[in-house]
Amino acid sequence: MTAADAPVELRVDGAAEPGWLDDVHGGLARLWSAVPAVPEIDRMRFETAVIEIATNVVRHTTPVGPDPVRASALLRAAPPVLEAEISDDGTLVDVDLDPAPVDDFAESGRGIALVQRAVDSLAFSRRAGRNTWRLTRDWST
């Protein structure tokens, strides 16, 4: 395996608040610097999807106990696949992975469908007390 094919992985942890979203943007910028081979269209689509899901975490999670929800974004480029695992320690969130289409003049409700079009796969699971989202996009196709 050459250096160019070696996986690159980084993690961005923080309280599930808007400041963490800025940190996730920063993490993605570092990932692109480390893996310059990823085409621009794949970067844009992956970043759009990751930020959309991370924003969902900030918006829709509620803490289990007295402490704020903690969130984590694991960002990984394992050529030719981009992967993200976004998780939080909040209570189980209500997820609809088959959302009904919204009206043209609706001001919300487009996020999940946008993510599903931007990446190859989106999955949600509840594991070890964490809401866990997994996203992948293959940049060779």
Add this chain to the structure above:
Amino acid sequence: MELETDQVGHAGVVRVRGRLTMAAAGELKAAVDREVAAGRTLVVIDLAGTTFLDSSGLGALVGGLRSARAAGGDLRIAGVGPQVRTVLELTTMDRVLRPYASVEDAAGDGR
């Protein structure tokens, strides 16, 4: 995100610099509402400096479009970059918010 308002002809122009996301959506909607309330019901959103759009930011644009149309006007977008265009295309909202090449084009046939 930073907002700057301006006028081109009769149109109110709102320039958006940086990321148009959840944190900025309310501010943009308020800026559009101010333009409409001031009688500039053709509002052009200049996205040339917008580096990133998410569904919350898109929702704010749609909210602004509703306000402008309710007042008998319109909201138009101009100067979209590749990421903004991608979000518009993936949500098929480019049918509703058709990108204009420039602010002047968008403001051109305003009243």
